[in-house]
Amino acid sequence: MATGIATKFSRRSFLRTSSLAGGGMLIGFNLFTACKDTVKMPADISQLNYNDFNAFIKISDEGMVTLFSPNPEIGQGVKTSMPMLIAEELDVPWEHVNVVQGVLDTKNYQRQVAGGSQSIRFGWTPLRETGALAKQMLINAAAARWGVQASECTASQGVITNAKGETLGYGDVVNDAAKLEAERAAQVAANAENTDAEVEKEEIILKDPKDFKIIGQDIGNVDIDEIITGKPLYGMDYKAEGMVYASVVRPPSFGQQLESFDDAEAKAVPGVLDVIRIGDKGWSLLTKEQRNWTVKLGETDKVVVIAKNTWAAMQGKKAIKATWGEGTPLESTANHDKELLALLNATEFNTLRKDGDVEKAFKQADKIIERTYESPFLPHSCMEPMNFFADVTDSKIHLVGPIQTPESSAEAVAEMLGRDLDEVHCEMTRMGGGFGRRLYSDFVLEAAEISDAIRKPVKMVSSREDDMTTGVYRPAIKYRIKASIKDGQLTGYQLKEAAVGGNMYGLIPNFFPAGALENYQVDVASFNSNITTGAWRAPYTNFLSYAEQSFLDEIAEAMEVDAVQMRLDLLQKVKGTTDERIQYSAERMEDVINLVVEKSGYRTPKPGVFQGFSAYYCHNTHVAEVADVVMENNQPVVKKVTVAVDCGIVVNRLGALNQIEGGVVDGVGHAMYSNFSFENGAPKSKNYDAYRLIRMREAPEVETHFVENTLSPTGLGEPTLPPAGAAVSNALRKATGKRIYRQPFINDLMDTEIIG
Missing domain, CATH: 3.30.365.10 (Aldehyde oxidase/xanthine dehydrogenase, molybdopterin binding domain)
Structure with missing residues (x-):
């Protein structure tokens, strides 16, 4: 094995494994905090509960690897570069890797944020450790099959080799590895009274930089084919059954308050379903930290046009006749x-x-x-205007869209609607630009407040003019x-x-x-x-x-x-x-x-x-x-x-x-x-x-x-x-x-x- 940085892991707090239906292994890694001891890994990847783990490696019995990227992708490339760190230490050919966007984990994951140019810096060691431990598990399985010591085996490009020159592919031993990990887990459970039991400890060697095969190379964006062919990736692309569209009429000047509105002409626009007023939810109940991240954009009543499509919603919005009063003095440059x-x-x-x-x-x-x-x-000028999907029901709050701060956004929505955070499920889409604008979740709260009012799945969509005139600067x-x-x-x-x-x-x-x-x-x-x-x-x-x-x-x-x-x-x-x-x-x-x-x-x-x-x-x-x-x-x-x-x-x-x-x-x-x-x-x-x-x-x-x-x-x-x-x-x-x-x-x- 290549020389490098030695790290000792406590497996009990670091990973869970299970065999997959149809063959292969799923490894759930907790990168920064301890996994819950009571969690059981699902037998099928479709059953994954993202609140139980915050990073996954799925290895099929063909040797193909699926990596889950945890941080929001804003165009900075972390959906490509963060999985590269895992793949490097796992030692698989990059062409055998498929990358999937992870969802928000509010319980176990730290700093699931896109901001401050910090994702790679914080993920550098934990993500490499994740890949290194997965590789060691596969080496252990191959060594057991050969009846040799794991230290006599090496792994490279998805192939394990022993001292005799015999080889096994990752896919050949992945099911054995799953069984070995189950046996190890049983051993650990038997020694539960001793948390420092040696059976739970294992030294993992991280690569020396001179041995890198993937890190330092020119790797194309994992989403590039979807981007250039127009396949759904962005918040604007997201659709759900029964979804309606919303366009929000906001104050034309900062400091103004809504007094009244006439919606007769808006309701006559083909495709417009309804016009409602929002602003009665508890934005003011948010904590000081939450208010910093959601700005003051929600602290006024607004008019919302609900429609069958974006065009109808925006045309209806133009037809709204609103009267605005000056709540505070209006400012000029x-x-x-x-x-x-x-x-x-x-x-x-x-x-x-x-x-x-x-x-x-x-x-x-x-x-x-x-x-x-x-x-x-200066405005942020994101290519993709602000938008977000929300579906608020009695049992859950489902959020989907382009946001740099999914965790604080989910917390703010739960606080605003008076709901338990466990009821909020937030999925991240790729973002068409952010530059800091999508750190603020005002548009997420708007979508949630609208869905809560109409009890339908809704996507709030802003126009370019909305972003430039009613945003953050x-x-x-x-x-x-x-x-x-x-x-x-x-x-x-x-x-x-x-x-x-x-x-x-x-x-x-x-x-x-x-x-x-x-x-x-x-x-x-x-x-x-x-x-x-x-x-x-x-x-x-x-x-x-x-x-x-x-x-x-x-x-x-x-x-x-x-x-x-x-x-x-x-x-x-x-x-x-x-x-x-x-x-x-x-x-x-x-x-x-x-x-x-x-x-x-x-x-x-x-x-x-x-x-x-x-x-x-x-x-x-x-x-x-x-x-x-x-x-x-x-x-x-x-x-x-x-x-x-x-x-x-x-x-x-x-x-x-x-x-x-x-x-x-x-x-x-x-x-x-x-x-x-x-x-x-x-x-x-x-x-x-x-x-x-x-x-x-x-x-x-x-x-x-x-x-x-x-x-x-x-x-x-x-x-x-x-x-x-x-x-x-x-x-x-x-x-x-x-x-x-x-x-x-x-x-x-x-x-x-x-x-x-």
Whole structure:
């Protein structure tokens, strides 16, 4: 057996097995917490109770393997990459693997969430252990048949080999393995009074990375055939017998309340079945944590059109004549700007980190640089609008749809309807985009409340306009950064944040340059708003990276030093730190900086190419980027972005490249073009005719380079977005001579006719 990491398992708390009807074996693994001792494995896979186990391996007597993927698939590729971890240690050919989306397990599973680029990081060891133990069970069965020690056998590509060179396929011994496990379970039961009985312990060896056959390869998305042929995968595709469709009339402005409505014309629309009013359920009864995840979008009455199909529901919705009253003052972007500036100029702040004395450093400085950076609200722009299926009956609540937080959503539905959580069964579909929007379960609660009212299975479907005008937004934020220079050295650094809707998604006080300066301070302030704000791809850092990395370049310019070398010099001061608050690695950051400088030709740019640099750490991953800008028709054009990434071991290189390139293009596009504003509480943009996204012809080439190491993998869904805007901004400075202090950059670079 390959040498690697040795792990000892307590089988009683880790797995259950059973023979399958018709042959084969089902292995139920509990990845993070103990399985219930009383649970019995079903004899048929169709009888699986997902509340008893949270991961399964089904091995047929033909040697084919079915793996159940537990986390929501949002396009980040975990439905492919997480089963790869199991298959690697199970040691089966990837072409023998079939992947099935698991459902929510609220009792045993931890962090069944898509968010924060954490799925692979948290699953790295447990999922590999799952595959390794399954392989050992098969080896044990083969060894028993041969009458040899299991240590004399090895397994590779679904085939077990003994010292004589004899072989057996996994399918040949899978039924023997099931019987052996049943006998082992009986032995454990006989020793139940001794939980440390040796019969229950087994040492499993995880592979050394040099022996990986699947991890590190280019593996295609397991859903790709269904995606390109249009087979049902997404929430929009889901159908159930007797299902009706619902379209919700929500307040046109944030802060308004429903007073009355006329539904006569709506009921006359062909296909419309009914019009109801919702809002009497207990959204206000949700816990503080649940309310954070469901937002304030449910705290008003709404009108719902029930119909036979989506078209009829949406046409009926347009025919509703509703009267809305102003519950609270209606807000506009101009007022937000004034409020944010007032906060920046105020003296009261919540200090998140304070090292040394920045005020003293400022007083003693030879030179002070102070700049203010501004970002707008942004919608999430998911390709698949919000939708969800709910079927509420007296005995159960069946939920199906695209949600990043299935567990908290199920809990919120149970709380709202006053039901036991055990009655809620939640299935996850593939998601057509999320970017943080589907962390919030307001649309799930709407579907459940509607179904509870009409006692029919219903799918709530939003339109593009609904998503853009009645959703959750990246908060508008202003950053003010101040630095002091004394005797040619950077001596002080203060970062202030003023945010709409609170600082829940604001600053990270322990990222670079924290720890590199003796005098360093981070302060935050915020004001409440009717406009619902929340996580947007790479929360905390999506705009902060641009502000700080642009500012660092400006400091270097004022000090007349090389911007890259200045960062490297600051990192030297962090090496060997004992400050446990620091979250980034100076060494790993240095590695990505040196790699991107080398690969991009940053020191020797080609004639006519203006290069901008940035480096950032977020979501446990270190990234450095160089953007190439050229002038065409007297206008700057982003041609290429070179990226260096240290994300530890790359699990699926093809999937990793997709995530990196998508993050860069997303970061460049929103920094360059996207803007969103409000007038009297209502969004001024309702669809893409008035909201600018990057176009295909504007997407830059992305060249990616990995720092190769054998460290445990970290996130990739978000880390390449934050540095992209800064790299472009610093390149634009060289190309145009302009410093840009607000997003989108296009406002300061081009007129509407040129970019239209």
